[in-house]
Amino acid sequence: MSRIVRAAAIQISPVLGDDGSGTARKVCQSIRDAAERGVKLAVFPETLVPYYPYFSFIQPAFRFGGEHLALYERAVVVPGPVTGMVAEAARETGMVVVLGVNERDHGTLYNTQIIFDATGEILLRRRKITPTYHERMVWGQGDGAGLKVVDSAVGRIGALACWEHYNPLARYALMTQHEEIHCAQFPGSLVGQIFADQMEVTIRHHALESGCFVVNATGWLTDEQISQVAGDPALEGPLREGCFTAIVSPEGKLLGTPLTEGEGMVIADLDFALITKRKRMMDSVGHYARPELLSLLIDRRPAQTVHAYGAATEPGGVEALS
Template sequence: MTESRIIRAAAAQIAPDLQNPGQTIQRVCQTMEEAAARGVQIIVFPETFVPYYPYFSFVSPPVQQGKEHLRLYEHAVTVPGSETEAVSAMAAKHNMVVILGVNERDHGTLYNAQIIFDSTGEILLKRRKITPTYHERMVWGQGDASGLKVVQSGAGRVGALACWEHYNPLARYCLMAQHEEIHCAQFPGSLVGQVFADQMEVTIRHHALESGCFVINSTAWLSEEQIQSISQDSALQKGLRGGCFTAIVSPEGKLLGEPLTEGEGLVVADLDMALVTKRKRMMDSVGHYSRPELLSLLVRDEASSPMRKTSGVHHAEY
């Protein structure tokens, strides 16, 4: 018999603090407190939630984005830094695995970063979105494959991708091949409209089925007041509504609990980890259902660097 192990998971749908971006991290910590009171052992927050997703880049012409881009830069997160220290402390306090999306500042460049904190508070992984999407390329640099990793956490084997990285099947397969048990998906939310939410549901349910893992998906919420603060144009404001689908999916592709499509809150569900084995017994896409002698994936997983020394010593950071 497969041993049953139950992990209580949460997907958070909350709003950032656009007026006082430095306070968004407090919303993260408060939400962790609320989740802890409900016995949550792993929680996922939205894409680049700290300090906030760059919604301005979706509704403003590039020539008008300079001021907002600089403001985002000034409030972006360094890793490690005070924001990560606060989350680490809260994770350790509540014995909770945390997946947090941040705008990471590394010298002169911003990155869309995902940070996985273990239940001890240790940072297990910091990865960067490998290809920012469309309008996002005006804001973020590109990540590399060094972060395409599945890590062993207090909740199990955890992997993460951001938004349209889920439409890169090779990126997903890279995590699948590392036998992720819990996949953490992050999307911005409050963007594009209902079609975005519909696409999101198809995407996360398909990944759960294909990989035989649980998927925890988190999107952010914007209030009407926040939408109006981003754009005064009523036509453009339509592009900042809808597109929320915070949900948890089983390895069988079933929704666990009611997804959140409006407002703030938590989706909480118990993950029976025995379902991973039960699903993969029938279809293991990177095991008995794969044909590596016919089809395989090559990953260049070294960290990229703008400089390499002729001595052959590779320095990833300067």
């Protein structure tokens, strides 16, 4: 018998100017709204909580120090109050939730994707492996430990953020783990229509190549928020359009109508029989692979600042490295 999962890609605006809790409350309300429509998997945009660092795209680095520091103060600690709120909403609704956050780990911020199971348990916390262009002044780099597919209440889920989808080896790392649903996240309200066009090509290609569903969520800024972020009408243009919230089948077909402006949800029923139908023809990590010719080496060890070998104790009980 075929298995069917109802999924929602949620396009949503952040709450700007508060401590970040406002956006988290919007996320939890959206989870409950989706549950009323029978949704069992909800995917939210890239670094939605507290908000994507749009300021870094339109300002030179030497000018956005104050806004960068404000993002530090509003960023999410994992685990912490925000993850607790979302975990409770996931548990209450029996829903799997994929959420993008700015994660603070002591003195560094990361672009982090969190997968909550329907029990509220955090199944995966992964960090974007290479921030893109302007983002490198805001976030640190992730590592291979996050290139992982996890078993959830709705199936095997993998996730990548934004231009990680242009790293074919990162995508292949997830494909080899047989992801059934790929959760993609982009910032939205950025670059213009070309960003949305490129996004569509990217997520439809991954669905075809991997033989899985892709649920893609982008953020949205209102006109008022664009003015607030830009601070200058001349800088507003780069913060418009660039939204493409959509769900794609393993055959590369758009399920439902993509959302390119405003807040809302794209909801679709994912029929897992389509995965087998696609992979019968082309399984890129199975019968269509040539491992004796082409293979992938992955270092899944978490990055560590300190490697202590042969710790010895000096007089006074102080450990020294030998």
